[in-house]
Amino acid sequence: MLEVRDLHVEFGTRDGTARAVDGVGYRVDAGETLAVLGESGSGKSVTAQAVMGILDSPPGRITSGEILFRGTDLLKLPEEGRRRIRGDRMAMIFQDALSALNPVLTVGYQLGEMFRVHRGATRKQARERAVELMDRVRIPAARSRVDDYPHQFSGGMRQRIMIATALALEPELIIADEPTTALDVTVQAQVMELLAELRREYRMGLILITHDLGVVADVADRIAVMYAGRIVEHAPVRELYAAPAHPYTKGLLDSVPRLDRRGQALHAIKGMPPSPLAVPHGCSFHPRCPMARERCRQEEPPLHEVGPGRSSACHFWKELLDGTP
Template identity: 80%
Template sequence: MLLEVRDLHVEFRTRDGVAKAVNGVTYGVDEGETLAVLGESGSGKSVTAQAVMGILDTPPGRITGGEVVFQGRDLLTLKEEERRRIRGAEMAMVFQDALSALNPVLTVGDQLAEMFTVHRGMSRKDARAKAVELMDRVRIPAARERVRQYPHQFSGGMRQRIMIAMAIALEPALIIADEPTTALDVTVQAQVMELLAELQREYRMGLILITHDLGVVADVADRIAVMYAGRIVESAPVHDIYKAPAHPYTRGLLDSIPRLDHKGRELYAIKGLPPNLTRIPPGCPFHPRCPLARDVCTTDDPPLYEVSGTRGSACHFWRECLDG
């Protein structure tokens, strides 16, 4: 296994109390595999990724338990200097807002070239040539001229391509893409996802794709992990999830996708709101919003039941959900 996250816990100390952002998350991704991590905003997807990358803001956030094993090494036991050498070279991240992630006062060429001067010790001239090569690789037209331009001179889709170029620059074994298609139109979304999938196949990278949109991952993911209130509530191969979800929350996410054969109908929405992470309800955290909730759900927190050898569901009544 390329990366294994085992029983990870992350909390934030706030004025209102301790927010338990990640509560025992366990998942893994192998070489050449795509794992999609889904869930509403605030479910813990990005915080888990930041903990894996070692870029969690501390304080107020802190990792209180678990392991992050990457290529046989527990990253949480390494010194910061060792983590810094791994970031970019062996694992990289594509951030959600490319305009905020890129430095506005440096050209995109300088930002790409820095990867090679810092991690590979290249000369500025050679690093600039590699930057042009990368921009060509992610299909930015007129790369030789545009390498001197600044982030604000690129469209949203082109800025995201620059972020992808930075992520693959040193051919890492793992890329984490945190909602890489947010705020892009549908056509550009498809182009960005196609580019990521193509690069992954070429370099045999593991890919963790963080999103709240089930429609985005249908054609690219191998496995899906659904998060709610800081924990995994369902994990399964992608086709199993779409065919028959085994958790009411997953079913709700699927039902909320607009469908052509439902023209004129009111769009489905999961009732209620995600829980306050400083006051997660007892029992199953989804029970206040769940159509299948019964008395046991208000008192007993369900484990991740084994539905089959390749999937699990944190629902006491996963069989009923699976049967529709």
């Protein structure tokens, strides 16, 4: 359904050119969930914005690469062509629902607008569809709440409204950018369960952007781990959790709180991610990596194939998989 090939995105700043996305490539099939993981600043959201065609330009610009949707390179389409695809065939769920929703319009009006603009529905028809969508994402008493404003809903209910907005026109692909940010654990689980159920029902592709490995364990099919604008590991979800093939992925997994480690100090990856203005020479993770050696400081590792459907950008991936780092 979607294939991103060797995508490069840069931002012009007063201090120079920032490489936000540096050669990213992945694919998503119908009915599949790809989780894109990484710390803040790794390039996850910028890649998604480039796919959706909502990247602010300037200062951001796509310098090279391809974004193929059903075989069509979206980067070669005029803006009108991108606009017809956006919302209708591809949609995005943003992480801050209160900011994404218009505070002076009712949620019913905002949901119904999709049908008025894209489907030519009357105001009455659009309102009925809005009620149906609110029911579909399990908002209680949808008909009596369709004329409420965003601030009258809880954080979890607002996120459900964002999901309903994305689903309105039954798109083939949804990108969910940190959809459970600032929600408590119980509501996070409910939102993720809802997304997984809707994906199966509509057989749509889902790209789930997050920094939380715990959120995606039960819903993702494959995981792409990003660091400093690059994908450093790509693997089926169970294989990645069982045996990570990159020290950054291992660090992320080790930092997830676990019930069997009660009373122990939480693991943390030392240091900070590099600035996109000054990415280290060689492997970008080497200043923080417990396995770093001279080769890592001198030579940037390519994305090796380390098994069926698995790849890793680490010179010493074999040691990790063998358990002898």
